[in-house]
Amino acid sequence: MNGVHDMGGMDGFGKVEPEPNEPMFHQEWESRVLAMVRAMGAAGAFNIDASRFYRETLPPQVYLSSSYYKKWLLGLEALLLDKGFISKDDVAAGHSVAPAKSLKHGKFSIADVERIMVRGKFGRAAPAPAKFKAGDRVRAKNIHPATHTRLPRYVRGHVGVVERDHGCHVFPDTAANDAGEHPQWLYTVVFDGRELWGPDSDPTIKVSIDAFEPYLEAI
């Protein structure tokens, strides 16, 4: 979706402000939100793509004005409500008043913590040969999916060069909507700064994205 989360190339957000000696969490509740998102995802309530999509679908003004973990909280609540793991009555009561729904991987317990400290596996067997190889010139398609996609707007319609082949991975565009993993070839595609930002752009810039094969067309 063409949401405000797709920020590459936008102007007006001001300077980057690093915080010296930044704490891992600025408030304790942030750590609880992180833990709940990780636990419910690992228990099988949702996958990483769905959790991203629910944050992206927050209203733009909410997305832009909420802190990072506030977005995670709002996205998590919306996702769990939509998928029926919690109800509006539960939220209104601040306690569980509705029956629980079964989780794909069961209750998240302390024994599960170790395994979530390593990122999940997203590589999959290839359903078909790769269409592209390193060195190929490709165009990022001019597409505007209304739902989740990992093709940022700033590259759409632009020509780049395939630099690396990462094998086949879960396709976020379908996985986010419970429409299956549909593994796709994934490539690092490099664009010249002037191709993306025009002839007045800094000529020393190159920008790459990792693009799933359906995002690309041969030229």
Add this chain to the structure above:
Amino acid sequence: MSEHDHHHHDHDHSELSETELRVRALESILTEKGYVEAAALDAIVQAYETKIGPHNGARVVAKAWTDPAFKKALLEDASKAVGTLGHVSRVGDHLVAIENTPGRHNMVVCTLCSCYPWEMLGLPPVWYKASPYRSRAVKDPRGVLADFGVSLPKETEIRVWDSTAETRFLVLPMRPAGTEGWSEEQLADLVTRDSMIGTGFPKTPGAPS
């Protein structure tokens, strides 16, 4: 309210913000429904606070600076190479190490959300997840570097890696001059988090930290 809540939240705060109340309520709902063990949430937080962090990435970088065979393996398949270092945090698939050279400087961003090599660098800092960095890094990386007080020769190529999939990128910065003969441990102390994101350099030997 459960024992757990008492233990964790009832400190000196007499008033809770709307957000804190909302987080507590959600945690109550999830634990009461039997979805998650409250103690498991504590353990997750503790694991993030103690097990991951830039010290993991720093050891990988220091090893690459001192061991050419490891460096080669790292650049070929970083997940595999890091997996051979038993003392470093376990690492997921598709970690990619990218090498800075005199002619090319690498910088990592996630314009769409906040993708970051947690296992190597810990949780990302706020600036990495915030709009100014995400919006400008791909269009004006030199301007962003200036915000960090970093400047590069004007002919240096700047390569920005937008983390748009489940690949994760670790910048391998250039080894600082004047460190000949240094041990891995000594070198690791020079490796900063920002130098592995590409928004900074390693510390200079002898300079105040």
